[in-house]
Amino acid sequence: MPHSLLAIKQKCTGCNQLIQDKFLLKVADDLWHEDCLRCYKCTQPLSKSCYIKDHKLYCKEDYDKRFGRKCQGCNLGILPDEMVYRLHGSCYHINCLLCIVCSRQFKVGDKYYISDEGKPICKEDYDVAIMYFQLHHPNLKRPRTSITQQQLKMLNSVYRIKPRPSRITREMIATKVGLDLRVVQVWFQNKRAKDKRSITSAHSIITE
Amino acid sequence: MPHSLLAIKQKCTGCNQLIQDKFLLKVADDLWHEDCLRCYKCTQPLSKSCYIKDHKLYCKEDYDKRFGRKCQGCNLGILPDEMVYRLHGSCYHINCLLCIVCSRQFKVGDKYYISDEGKPICKEDYDVAIMYFQLHHPNLKRPRTSITQQQLKMLNSVYRIKPRPSRITREMIATKVGLDLRVVQVWFQNKRAKDKRSITSAHSIITE
DNA sequence: TACTAATGAGTAGTAATCAG
DNA sequence: CTGATTACTACTCATTAGTA
Structure with a gap:
């Protein structure tokens, strides 16, 4: 059975320390030090607006990235309860996660690698690329046979x-x-x- | 509902020590130090509300978790005699135990890992995540394996x-x-x- | 706090390569 | 092929850091 209590002490949701400031900052039921109002990811102070998730604050950019409000494949928005793939910190519509080499659609369980631009490459294309690379830079890796x-x-x-x-x-x-x-x-x-x-x-x- | 009382010699239900404070806090027939009003599980101070079981106090979150009143997958209630999976101190409806990455439903015997947020990830997604991570942070440390x-x-x-x-x-x-x-x-x-x-x-x- | 898994620097041995 | 060199594997020793 829940019982409501008088507010005894108030702790900052960010740093978990007591708030001794003259004013308490209340953001959606949580209390914060003025100084602790920073993006959880990039730690920039949040002056104009902030986004909240799990009692953590984010700037718009990091929130969109982290919680996948924008598909990194088609650059369009993602609806709150739409299914997505999360890949290397980015979100994709299920249909927008394509290998950047062969454009094949990824399925659950497919192996993949990430390009320098942070986009996915299917294992097959990656392996071919590596093979090609080694063909043209033959002395970069030298497999050593170990003799028993x-x-x-x-x-x-x-x-x-x-x-x-x-x-x-x-x-x-x-x-x-x-x-x-x-x-x-x-x-x-x-x-x-x-x-x-x-x-x-x-x-x-x-x-x- | 808390009541403040005059100081008479009373013991705190939490720490079992005498209460010398000016005011006694009474929560459903038990007396507590102001400082002892903490969640039995997470030890956070209970400022707004608390739940009681066996003369122990819990915050709402931990109470729901511990006594399995709420499915951690769909956030809806669990009926007393409904079948559940128990995972890492949380309860899930049989159909609500999904990998947080690929949303695939877990079956008995499936291997899983637990995310930072305490939610399950299927082994396949976890392995891919690790691979990625290491591809992009090749000189970050390997997590310490505990040898059984x-x-x-x-x-x-x-x-x-x-x-x-x-x-x-x-x-x-x-x-x-x-x-x-x-x-x-x-x-x-x-x-x-x-x-x-x-x-x-x-x-x-x-x-x- | 003790134990120990992991890291890093430095070294040895030798498989593989290259020039001639 | 030789001779010189490169680079992969594995080791020791000292240290750092994660966990019961």
């Missing part, structure tokens, strides 16, 4: 006998341990280089 | 045998216990560090 202990053992045992295996031997090794031929080749190159390095550095210690 | 006892048991048992598991082992563990690969890696790193710390500190006690 198993494979290393095999490679090492061959290396001890034959540090410079022929193409045919390399092919055998490659299929046997399940590595790319090129990877095997590079491994032997690097291994020889490392060996040489350790030998020369050992030598320099002795001679110094 | 179950997972800890698994990790520890592996650690005893192999304190330095290979990438492949880590991958196996990660999928088995349902943790991110990186999280597993960090756990092993931290575990090794902790072990080392305890060993060296034990040593310093002996040698000192």
